[in-house]
Amino acid sequence: MNLDILKDILHTEPTFRFRQAWKAIFQDLIEQWDENTTLPKQLRERLHSECPLEISAEMFGSQKSDSQKALITLEDNEKIETVLLNHRDKRHTLCVSTQVGCAMKCAFCATGKLGLKRNLTTSEIVDQVLLFARYMKKHTEDERIGNIVFMGMGEPFANYTNVMSAIRILNDKDAFNIGARHISISTSGVVDGIKKLASEDLPVNLAISLHAPNDALRSRLMPINKVHNIDKLMKAVGEYVNKKNRQVMFEYLMIDGVNDTQAHATELALFVKHPLYIVNLIRYNPTGVFEPSRPDAIRKFKNTLLRAGVKVTERHEFGQDIDAACGQLAGKRRGKD
Ligand code: SAH
Ligand code: SF4
Numbered sequence: 001m002n003l004d005i006l007k008d009i010l011h012t013e014p015t016f017r018f019r020q021a022w023k024a025i026f027q028d029l030i031e032q033w034d035e036n037t038t039l040p041k042q043l044r045e046r047l048h049s050e051c052p053l054e055i056s057a058e059m060f061g062s063q064k065s066d067s068q069k070a071l072i073t074l075e076d077n078e079k080i081e082t083v084l085l086n087h088r089d090k091r092h093t094l095c096v097s098t099q100v101g102c103a104m105k106c107a108f109c110a111t112g113k114l115g116l117k118r119n120l121t122t123s124e125i126v127d128q129v130l131l132f133a134r135y136m137k138k139h140t141e142d143e144r145i146g147n148i149v150f151m152g153m154g155e156p157f158a159n160y161t162n163v164m165s166a167i168r169i170l171n172d173k174d175a176f177n178i179g180a181r182h183i184s185i186s187t188s189g190v191v192d193g194i195k196k197l198a199s200e201d202l203p204v205n206l207a208i209s210l211h212a213p214n215d216a217l218r219s220r221l222m223p224i225n226k227v228h229n230i231d232k233l234m235k236a237v238g239e240y241v242n243k244k245n246r247q248v249m250f251e252y253l254m255i256d257g258v259n260d261t262q263a264h265a266t267e268l269a270l271f272v273k274h275p276l277y278i279v280n281l282i283r284y285n286p287t288g289v290f291e292p293s294r295p296d297a298i299r300k301f302k303n304t305l306l307r308a309g310v311k312v313t314e315r316h317e318f319g320q321d322i323d324a325a326c327g328q329l330a331g332k333r334r335g336k337d
Pocket of ligand 2: 105106188
């Protein structure tokens with residue numbers, strides 16, 4: 001669905017027509033314009049031919065499994081992935097992509113290997129949520145999307161404007177009505193984006209992919225560190241926290257023998273100890289380069305941080321069964337490539 005075309009078409013109509021169409025799309029979750037009964041037939045026919053509602057996607061994984069993945073084909077035939085992480089409490093988390101591929105080239109990330117193809121439009125970001133909202137309406141009784149995480153393919157702050165416009169639609173009470181506090185943006189450390197987010201009025205959550213406790217190692221794992229090093233990053237995060245008084249999560253992948261020793265934990269503890277900082281230890285999903293840390297190493301690493309007074313959690317593991325956990329998306333067609 002293309003929201004720009006929708007706005008263009010309805011531009012000359014009375015404003016209540018736009019509200020009717022908006023409700024039909026985001027609340028009634030219609031999949032064809034002819035399912036709607038409030039708009040005049042002629043207008044529906046025009047919308048049908050110029051602003052179709054179909055979202056072309058293949059679904060993987062079952063409702064019973066930990067996660068479900070959608071492989072969405074965009075108008076120019078590029079493919080992106082969206083993952084629904086199934087929680088037991090019926091309010092699920094949807095992991096959304098912001099770009100086709102990613103320019104950041106992090107050494108451990110499958111998306112990084114693709115390079116950047118292009119930014120997603122606001123409509124393409126919103127469509128990912130729409131697809132799963134429709135799916136849940138059809139296949140479940142009262143399950144819904146409770147949280148959105150911008151942790152799929154791409155760097156959200158490299159597509160700042162479209163991501164923020166999409167968030168406003170997710171947040172809109174006449175659209176998805178998902179509270180900003182239930183929306184999280186994860187960045188590899190784009191400092192300008194962190195600064196801009198600090199000046200937004202929306203209380204979305206910020207997560208920083210840190211993954212290393214010093215510049216030498218972080219630059220090796222995440223080339224963006226050569227532009228925005230840890231000092232610059234921590235300064236921007238500090239300013240964000242001072243302004244917003246909101247918690248920031250530092251994501252830390254546990255990679256065997258690379259960033260998971262006691263010395264790394266001690267070094268990390270020096271700059272992430274803060275009442276509003278929390279470190280999230282994530283088990284590395286192998287993408288062919290490194291190995292995940294051994295459980296024993298993760299336990300020791302965690303204890304070192306805890307003893308130093310750092311707040312720590314461990315990310316629940318999702319989606320291993322269908323090769324679709326957040327952060328290891330490569331837009332591949334399973335079994336067909
Ligand atoms: N580009 C943004 C958001 C998408 S990646 C970012 O980097 O923050 C979402 C998260 O998945 C990031 O923390 C990323 O570092 C992590 N990730 C990437 N590759 C991974 C892998 N192979 N296993 C586990 N997490 C991974
Ligand atoms: Fe891009 Fe994030 Fe993957 Fe790095 S981890 S390559 S920033 S998607």
